[in-house]
Amino acid sequence: ALLRKFAIREDREELGNNTGPRFKSELINPRKGTPTSYIAKYISKNIDGRGLAGEISKETGKSLRDNAEYVNAWASLHRVQQFRFFGIPGRQAYRELRLLAGQAARQQGDKKAGAPVLDNPRLDAILAAADAGCFATYIMKQGGVLVPRKYHLIRTAYEINEEPTAYGDHGIRIYGIWSPIAEGKICTHAVKWKMVRKAVDVQEAAADQGACAPWTRGNNCPLAENLNQQGKDKSADGDTRTDITRMDDKELHDYLHSMSKKERRELAARLRLVKPKRRKDYKQRITDHQRQQLVYELKSRGFDGSEKEVDLLLSGGSIPSGAGLRIFYRNQRLQEDDKWRNLY
Template structure:
């Protein structure tokens, strides 16, 4: 314990006291083989991805943003998660059950819900900026060239210093922290949203939509440019565009929400971007959403971050509380107060209406410290300890400094259980298979000495008679039949090819291009004739039922 205390004391930039109560659970984790297995597997996946980046297999010429093997692994993870959700349900003390898949789809884990919430939040910031008379500026910050593994043409970057994707993300985080500290010292303030997304080789870059006073725009832009280009300044020369870009949003061209909408959508599910083509990779943005999601999950990059506004978790808890109150008080009048305090009830009503602008203003407004927010999220310790002996924290509800006590939004305790499986349905799905015995595993009785008269006409036999005849043939008869079959010259048949329309051919070509193939006519003809194309990791792509499919059934032949 003394040695651990010294190590924790030497940690840089520590502002809070050392959490000595976390030392026993930490030691328990270090003694757990499963914990080490998970950590080693995580390190293995990250290191393997960096090796693929080093050999130029992660770029717009091969697989953009992340390797194709990582995308396949992410698909398998989603498939296993979906199977887990479908096989479990939630049950409470009263015996009420909820399907776990429905609960997950109704939560913020649903990409559509997450996208809608962020778009509503950005729209609220836009309305507040119009009310305050603030201007909106769109910034783009990129890492120096030493973080990029490949060039724009897909070839190795000679300036790359073996920096990982995680290190490029940490560089931007540290740069932004230093800039924020300098900005606060000068008395400048801003609020907005930050989006982290990958270059074609996986290196992180940031897009920021920031709102600020018009008089502070030039000062903030100059200060941010100073911190964005201060490292490896000599490689830029007079052109700082590759590292830093700023654009004042003109309301005549578009609103701030329309500027950031594309970046939010293409980093979640690609909704509404089916016809948009990426300028960097040349591929549809909707097809790139899967690669971006796998990239963020593998490298643990936080894609979205709002700053300068009240927390969104309190917004979710207020909406949950409003829904619970509506179910309990079903006959109450529309607009009737839910909370006794009128200020708290105004915040709840704004959250229930889904108006982020009103919610932020009722909470105290933008650029207000968290300690001055009217409603905050309340947390509590878990009742049961974890496998390592520590009690984690969970959300209890909401609380306010102007009201006594807390309001619980998670009063009902739910437990995860496996669904009951019907034996008859399970047997019908799996099929009945008789066990092998010495009775059904023995070959049928052969009679090689059986002799017949003339040669029967095979063409006039039905299928059952033909099978019985071939099964009872002797060795001599088999040789005679084989000799007769060899004398027959096979007819040349035209190669089989599936017939598809021009639109389906274009769709197939686009889908092949999104998977990293050329989408040439030879590849398409090969797929239409029933062939397959290797896609990596022992998998092959084939075209069946008018869509691309992927399987590993050819693994034994390749």
């Protein structure tokens, strides 16, 4: 009832008695899966749709892989932070406790395993839960769920950064942990690291490495390896893209309709880079009126408008017009542009 109230509060008058478009709840059917699998599938839907290319949404009739892009765009537009934990103790304090437990184990190697690390038993119980990796016990030892942060027993400690940033301000950095029921702070970052620019390897810099797409959560493996695992053919020249020349009409139709929007955009970009092949005897057919109009427009631009220039343009050629631009005739129009800009 509480979730339903928040889901329909903005459009309550418009919805009337039918609140299904904004909120719908039903009991979980064990035959379809467990609650964990249900949540995991919806997280996959909203991250990148990986593994859902073959499934169609019952609501939109489109591929679930494409729906992930729409969800991310909607969340970005409305500043919705998806899959964000709330109502639990800070995860950074959990990480710092695990770091502290590892440091203590190395320094106290002669002590028995499980020996107390902190003097306060309540704080040491929280550290033991974090060290064991039991997040549920860590939550309960910190005070439970939906407890304000000011009541947590262990919190992350910060300090002012000594070195200013490029803009002259002093930011904060993690120092360790602290507790309102104990005095002082415990440092877990004794070694201060500094990011510096990597030294340039002359031989590596001189080598032509080629362009490579940045790694994301969806392509965290080399591109060639991903494509090979998906059953794509590799040609003799090392191209790992799918060879559509071997497909018949039905296979090509199914392949094009199974592509995501991102893949279709990449395909369209590659097609724009292909220089159209012209037959040696190729020549655009225009009427006498269009030919006279072309001659007049050439003269208005400072050209002779001779038969040679007209035939060159009708054959798919171009004439330099200065400043690195060229004029060419396409779709019954005289255009001026850098004709081969996509080939650079």
